[in-house]
Amino acid sequence: MGKQSEALFQRAQEIIPGGVNSPVRAFRAVGGTPPFIEQGQGSRIFDADNLQYIDCVSSWGPMILGHGHRYVVEAVKRAATRGFSFGAPTLGEVELAEMVIAAMPSIEMLRLVNSGTEATMSALRLARAATGRKKILKFDGGYHGHVDSLLVKAGSGGATFGIPDSAGIPEDVTKLTISVPYNHLDAVTHAMDEHGDDVAAIIVEPVAGNMGCVPPAEGFLQGLRQICDERGALLIFDEVMTGFRVAYGGAQSLYGVKPDITTLGKIIGGGMPIGAYGGTKKVMQLVAPLGPVYQAGTLSGNPLAVAAGKSTLGVLKNSSIYRDLEERSAEFEHGVRRSAEKHSVPITFNRVGSMWTIFFTEGPVTDYESANRSNRDKFARFFHVMLAEGVYLPPSQMEAAFFSAAHAKKDILQLIERADRGLKKVAWEFEK
Numbered sequence: 530m531g532k533q534s535e536a537l538f539q540r541a542q543e544i545i546p547g548g549v550n551s552p553v554r555a556f557r558a559v560g561g562t563p564p565f566i567e568q569g570q571g572s573r574i575f576d577a578d579n580l581q582y583i584d585c586v587s588s589w590g591p592m593i594l595g596h597g598h599r600y601v602v603e604a605v606k607r608a609a610t611r612g613f614s615f616g617a618p619t620l621g622e623v624e625l626a627e628m629v630i631a632a633m634p635s636i637e638m639l640r641l642v643n644s645g646t647e648a649t650m651s652a653l654r655l656a657r658a659a660t661g662r663k664k665i666l667k668f669d670g671g672y673h674g675h676v677d678s679l680l681v682k683a684g685s686g687g688a689t690f691g692i693p694d695s696a697g698i699p700e701d702v703t704k705l706t707i708s709v710p711y712n713h714l715d716a717v718t719h720a721m722d723e724h725g726d727d728v729a730a731i732i733v734e735p736v737a738g739n740m741g742c743v744p745p746a747e748g749f750l751q752g753l754r755q756i757c758d759e760r761g762a763l764l765i766f767d768e769v770m771t772g773f774r775v776a777y778g779g780a781q782s783l784y785g786v787k788p789d790i791t792t793l794g795k796i797i798g799g800g801m802p803i804g805a806y807g808g809t810k811k812v813m814q815l816v817a818p819l820g821p822v823y824q825a826g827t828l829s830g831n832p833l834a835v836a837a838g839k840s841t842l843g844v845l846k847n848s849s850i851y852r853d854l855e856e857r858s859a860e861f862e863h864g865v866r867r868s869a870e871k872h873s874v875p876i877t878f879n880r881v882g883s884m885w886t887i888f889f890t891e892g893p894v895t896d897y898e899s900a901n902r903s904n905r906d907k908f909a910r911f912f913h914v915m916l917a918e919g920v921y922l923p924p925s926q927m928e929a930a931f932f933s934a935a936h937a938k939k940d941i942l943q944l945i946e947r948a949d950r951g952l953k954k955v956a957w958e959f960e961k
């Protein structure tokens with residue numbers, strides 16, 4: 530790693546836990562020093578040593594238009610000249626809510642917050658109030674932000690009772706959370722047979738992105754919808770990552786399943802801090818000041834974040850971006866599969882649209898247990914070979930990677946070439 534990043538990382542670690550403001554950025558899963566990024570432009574990011582990378586993290590999803598899109602930059606500049614924050618209602622918040630509601634018919638009313646975590650935390654509180662029930666069912670490997678009751682041991686096998694995944698969370702909180710394997714409807718049914726009368730909601734990533742990219746099995750989401758209807762639980766789609774990513778209408782439009790509550794973040798802020806939760810008017814009218822569910826935020830609906838979000842959705846709507854993203858992502862997938870075949874490196878390539886993960890395991894990878902069979906050493910080696918080749922992958926096997934509208938054909942061809950060299954090295958070092 531470059532000298533500037535090394536020095537900055539040393540300096541940062543003195544005063545910021547792990548030198549980072551979010552754990553995954555510290556490269557603990559892959560080792561080494563994280564490059565300190567100075568700027569981004571289009572599909573590229575540049576670090577403190579002016580080393581250039583093709584960015585496949587996209588800030589973990591938000592930068593679907595690429596870095597520094599001129600419409601988004603101009604929109605934020607215009608908003609900034611009018612004032613950063615008022616703590617009062619503004620037109621922009623109404624317009625952004627209208628754009629989201631127009632894209633996702635399951636949402637009739639929406640509340641803007643400042644992060645995906647706030648969105649899911651609020652959605653749980655709302656579901657418990659709406660149903661009068663206490664328990665929540667989630668999925669092993671499902672990540673919904675650092676909400677106490679959702680930081681539950683990602684177990685494997687049958688239902689795992691809520692064992693806190695973090696220090697500082699009392700079991701009194703997590704004992705109300707049940708976790709079962711993703712894509713296993715029978716495990717859901719079994720858990721609901723036991724606890725269904727007290728389950729307020731099932732919360733699911735409709736395309737999992739936090740155990741690496743794991744698509745829903747055929748009928749899985751439809752099955753959850755049916756189970757929730759039969760049991761009187763609410764279905765929460767956590768679309769913080771998939772919303773406006775896998776389709777303009779999110780995973781709910783792609784798979785044709787309507788949740789009761791949707792949580793959003795990332796892309797709807799265009800890279801600025803934002804989150805949202807929404808659902809039917811019947812449910813949302815429980816939210817203060819209309820109803821008894823309290824939730825608030827100094828910077829909720831912040832004018833600059835709203836400006837970035839509105840301009841991002843405006844560019845995405847009615848564009849060919851999703852078709853282009855599908856074509857380029859598919860081309861990359863085929864290139865990587867060819868190279869893995871050629872070099873006899875067993876991989877599983879999971880992808881939905883422009884979110885994808887290369888798992889270093891035979892596969893298939895359909896849940897947290899199978900994702901965990903990946904060879905972390907091979908992934909880490911591949912990661913660092915690609916980094917040296919100027920490709921910035923997510924620094925963890927259990928994360929999804931992303932392409933943006935700014936990843937041009939030439940970027941994809943370069944990525945395929947570099948992945949081929951990376952897989953060849955992994956083959957040489959691990960498969961010989």
Ligand code: KE4
Nearest residue numbers: 551589644645646672673674767769770794
């Ligand atoms: P934030 O609080 O980080 O804005 O959103 C939490 C969240 C909620 N739901 C889903 C499905 C998410 O993927 C996330 C956050 N995603 C991670 C990436 N795995 C953010 C990266 C990080 O934690 O630094």
